Amino acid sequence: MSRQPLDFSLNLGIDNSRRKSVFDPWIVLSVFLLSLIGIFMIYSASQSVEMALRQGVYMIFGLAILLLVSFSNFRKMEVFYLYSYWPGLLLLIIVLFFSNENNETNRWIDLGIFTIQPSEIMRFLLPLSAAAFLSRKPLISNFDYLLVFILTMVATFLVLLQPDLGTSLIVLLSGILPILLGGLPWVFIYLGAFTIICSLPLIWFSLYEYQQQRIITLFNPDADIYGTGWNIAQSKIAIGSGGFWGKGYLNGSQSQLNFIPESHSDFIFSVISEEFGLIGVLFLLFLYGLLIYRLILISVMHQNRFAKILSATLSTILLAYISINICMVIGLLPVVGMPLPFVSQGGTALIINLVTIGIILSLRRET
Amino acid sequence: MxxxxxxxxxxxxxxxxxxxxxxxxxxxxxxLQILNLMVFQAEKFKTQADSNRILKEKVFPPRGLILDTKDKIIVNNFIRQDLVVTPNFIENYSSYLSLLSSLVEIEEDVLEQIFYQKLSEIKPFQSFTLLRDLNDRQLAKVKLNFKDLSGTEINSSFSRNAVYGESSGPVIGYLGFASKQDILFNPNLKNFNDQQVGLLGIEKELDEELRGTVGYRFSEKDARGSVLDVLSTEPSIKGKNVKLSIDIELQDDLYKEFKGRKGALIAIEPETGFIRAMISSPSYNPNFFNNLKTEEIKLLFQNKNSPLFNRAISGQYPPASTLKPFIGLVALEEEVITWQEKILDEGEFFVEGDERPYRGWKEGGHGEVNMEKAIAESSDVYFYNIAYDLTVNSIAPFLKMFGFGESSDLFMNESKGILPDKKWKLGQKGEFWFKGDTINMGIGQGYILATPLQIALAYSALINGGKLISPRIVQSIEGKETEFVSEKIEIKNIKNLEYIKQSLISVVESNTGTAKNIYDPKLRIAGKTGTAQVKSILDDNKYQEIRENVLLRDHALFVGYGPVEDPSILVVAIVENGESGSLVAAPLVKKAINLYQK
Structure with missing residues (x-):
């Protein structure tokens, strides 16, 4: 019996000659597994078969579009990407007129059988449009950067009006990153950073009271255990009590007894931690790590400017989502509406995330 | 740049x-923080998670009261103590159950059966009621050993109490657990899946109103399940009170008059449709369903006399001679006979081409009879004759206008009876309609069947001037009156109704009337007797044989109303196998009218 020597090498896509036709299976596998984990955890958190099934339908739908988009020719699509900002903006304006009676926030447009979340769509369209705009000609003027910046601020402001602090930060990030990655001179970057730091007090006073409250509790979660700090305290208990091996699927007392708020969406990480322990968390982080690594690789290896900017932007946003969400549930950051990508309940977000991956895969094919 | x-x-x-x-x-x-939480502080958080017992619990509202028309309470609630368990907080099921078994003195396998059955139906961390209505002794023992019974709670809940017991059974019905199908068809029941809901009678018909709305309580509990602090509550909303048209004292007295005999009685106001008494005997005590001794309830279901069956609305009987006034009325309306026209009754009626005679109940017959006499003495031959002339094609549609063969929608479990016609017979029996079928129908025998309620509604229409009323048993819900609905029956000549009423008076007041035994000049009653054959008698000498078997004896019927001058109440009584309408059923009706008049 002959044995092959152990082969740990992954196909990193370094080999330029093979790059053309390679369809990155690692990216597809990781997003597939993450979405699948999401469905099972949503069931555990909500105990609602219906909710889990609905997410499953979104997942299948999203994967189908992912495959479809990944086979498209991104060069031909660039024209559409370029102008895609405008329909996104229109949706953001429309949603403000959809008032929800029992909820003061207008985040969703109800289309009867399903609802769409324009802010999620915008944070997808904005980097696409910006990357296409900033790579449409060889020479990019500072005026171009300024235009992208203004349009980004408009979109961010509209999301803030809803109000949705978490997503508005992501929208801001997804507009700013293409500018920065596209080659904005450093002097402007320093200038911008300085302005933000100086205007922090101004931002504080423009926040809603509940948003301020969340930031205050961050620094002292134990002060008011049944008030705002309650969520964070309970989430920490859930994560900590999961221990190394976890309590087992459907067996987390914190999640099953509804101690964790929004356990199927923003706080789903707590449920995973409680029921699958450190092992589960490591596996989850491994999947995310794999995904981000492969995305950055595309950005680095690609010759096309549009592909470079887009891929780098999207992988950064993904990392931002993950790190902010996790920091939020373990009490390192204030609670803002920020779901865990691919895993948290939410149809629009899941489909958007999967389509984004599809677009990046299409970049890879066309090198 | x-x-x-x-x-x-x-x-x-x-x-x-x-x-x-x-x-x-x-x-x-x-x-790093995750590592800190999950590895270095894991033990601390595990302890915290274990002591985390802030639970959202349902708070069930008390069901609405059921009152009678004089505001006497028919059904109220009392508080009982239930033992509720949360399986996730029990360390070892079998040792828990054996300890509990010794404390409450219920056999362990009985407890196990309930426990594992309910365990399979709940989601993780939910709780369920293991034992209902603990007595003082059980309660004391459980409370003394509370520290060894983690995952146990004592919850008080409401139980139904039918103040008048057995006599009110057929009206109010009983409570029980909603089946999975019930919950599927009525999502409103979902909140009450561990609670008793109305399964029969008024409790079922008005369950939605009586039930109320579930509230919630968030409370902090220690590891043994006792409440440390109630954090917040969302109060439940009490069920609506329902006022019935029933006079419970009347109902109770009349039920006792049945002395356990099988039968039914309905007392209804012909002008308003209010039912003042609705009796089905034998009955059952609704309180019986409060305890969970399933064996006894099973016996109740298996009882040959079907106490759970509401004979007043679901029992289908041949209307027998009580149908004659309607046959008479249709004959007058169709002008096949006049009011005074006489027919010779010699005890037998022959149809061409049929050897076998149709016999009247009285040997030798009643001689020459006009309609008044024919109704008063209940001549069969007279009605054989006019039914033969009328044919089923004119009888059936006419009876339909009086509500025969149709449900009145008073209760869901009401029977429709049978109003046969040619089409019905062909469809149901696969046979053509014979003349003989019409002749039998003329005296209310044969295929025709009616419920006591249908008979009551048809007679109400006779005496209220031709209005088919919708019966009402609910007078008001939380002060809101129910609506009176009636349908006008087309009568060609209103005088015909007067003739029929006059005949009904003769039944009691003529000295040859079949119910002359109940005549009382102080309270004049009119009505009609009936004797429903359970088994058709072909041969005279078999009659005595048949009488030997109690279950094959004739049913006794009487429909009466009073006072004759201005009828305020109409009563239908039927005593199964009671044989004589005038001797058995009529006195019950007289008693009912007397009691109502007081």
Whole structure:
């Protein structure tokens, strides 16, 4: 019996000659597994078969579009990407007129059988449009950067009006990153950073009271255990009590007894931690790590400017989502509406995330 | 400044990492914190999670009261103590159950059966009621051993109490657990899946109103399940009170008059449709369903006399001679006979081409009879004759207008009876309609069947001037009156109704009337007797044989109303196998009218 020597090498896509036709299976596998984990955890958190099934339908739908988009020719699509900002903006304006009676926030447009979340769509369209705009000609003027910046601020402001602090930060990030990655001179970057730091007090006073409250509790979660700090305290208990091996699927007392708020969406990480322990968390982080690594690789290896900017932007946003969400549930950051990508309940977000991956895969094919 | 060129690969890479870096640092911090929580502080948090017992519990509202028309309470609630368990907080099921078994003195396998059955139906961390209505002794023992019974709670809940017991059974019905199908068809029941809901009678018909709305309580509990602090509550809303048209004292007295005989009685106001008494005997005590001794309830279901069956609305009987006034009325309306026209009754009626005679109940017959006499003495031959002339094609549609063969929608479990016609017979029996069928129908025998309620409604229409009323048993819900609905029956000549009423008076007041035994000049009653054959008698000498078997004896019927001058109440009584309408059923009706008049 002959044995092959152990082969740990992954196909990193370094080999330029093979790059053309390679369809990155690692990216597809990781997003597939993450979405699948999401469905099972949503069931555990909500105990609602219906909710889990609905997410499953979104997942299948999203994967189908992912495959479809990944086979498209991104060069031909660039024209559409370029102008895609405008329909996104229109949706953001429309949603403000959809008032929800029992909820003061207008985040969703109800289309009867399903609802769409324009802010999620915008944070997808904005980097696409910006990357296409900033790579449409060889020479990019500072005026171009300024235009992208203004349009980004408009979109961010509209999301803030809803109000949705978490997503508005992501929208801001997804507009700013293409500018920065596209080659904005450093002097402007320093200038911008300085302005933000100086205007922090101004931002504080423009926040809603509940948003301020969340930031205050961050620094002292134990002060008011049944008030705002309650969520964070309970989430920490859930994560900590999961221990190394976890309590087992459907067996987390914190999640099953509804101690964790929004356990199927923003706080789903707590449920995973409680029921699958450190092992589960490591596996989850491994999947995310794999995904981000492969995305950055595309950005680095690609010759096309549009592909470079887009891929780098999207992988950064993904990392931002993950790190902010996790920091939020373990009490390192204030609670803002920020779901865990691919895993948290939410149809629009899941489909958007999967389509984004599809677009990046299409970049890879066309090198 | 002019536009810039592309950044080099190197510089874009540098920028990517620069902007990734803050989030990477954030993630590293997060990971360190996770390690801290899950590894170094795991024990502390495990303890905290275990002591976390803030539970959202349902608070069930008390069901609405059921009152009678004089505001006497028919059904109220009392508080009982239930033992509720949360299986996730029990360490060892079998040792728990054996300890509990010794404390409450219920056999362990009985407890196990309930426990595992309910365990399979709940989701993780939910609780369920293991034992209902603990007595003082059980309660004391459980409370003394509370520290060994983690996952146990004592919850008080409401139980139904039918103040008048057995006599009110057929009206109010009983409670029980909603089946899975019930919950599927009525999502409103979902909140009450561990609670008793109305399964029969008024409790079922008005369950939605009586039930109320579930509230919630968030409370902090210690590891043994006792409440440390109630954090917040969302109060439940009490069920609506329902006022019935029933006079419960009347109902109770009349039920006792049945002395356990099988039968039914309905007392209804012909002008308003209010039912003042609705009796089905034998009955059952609704309180019986409060305890969970399933064996006894099973016996109740298996009882040959079917106490759970509401004979007043679901019992289908041949209307027998009580149908004659309607046959008479249709004959007058169709002008096949006049009021005074006489027919010779010699005890037998022959149809051409049929050897066998149709016999009247009285040997030798009643001689020459007009309609008044024919009704008063209940001549069969007279009605054989006019039914034969009328044919089923004119009888059936006429009876339909009086509500025969139709449900009145008073209760869901009401029977429709049978109003046969040619089409019905062909469809149901696969046979053509014979003349003989019409002749039998003329005296209310044969295929025709009616419920006591239908007979009551048809007679009400006779005496209220031709209005088919919708019966009402609910007078008001939380003070809101129910609506009176009636349908006008087309009567060609209103005088015909007067003739029929006059005949009904003769039944009691003529000295040959079949119910002359109940005549009382102080309270004049009119009505009609009936004797429903359970088994058709072909041969005279078999009659005595048949009488030997109690269950094959004739049913006794009487429909009466009073006072004759201005009828305020109409009563239908049927005594199964009671044989004589005048001797058995009529006195019951007389008693009912007397009691009502008081």
């Amino acid at each position: 002019k536009g810039q060129k592309f950044l080099t690969d190197q510089s874009i890479l540098r920028r990517v990492f620069l902007f990734l870096l803050p989030f990477l640092i954030l993630l590293i911090f997060a990971f």
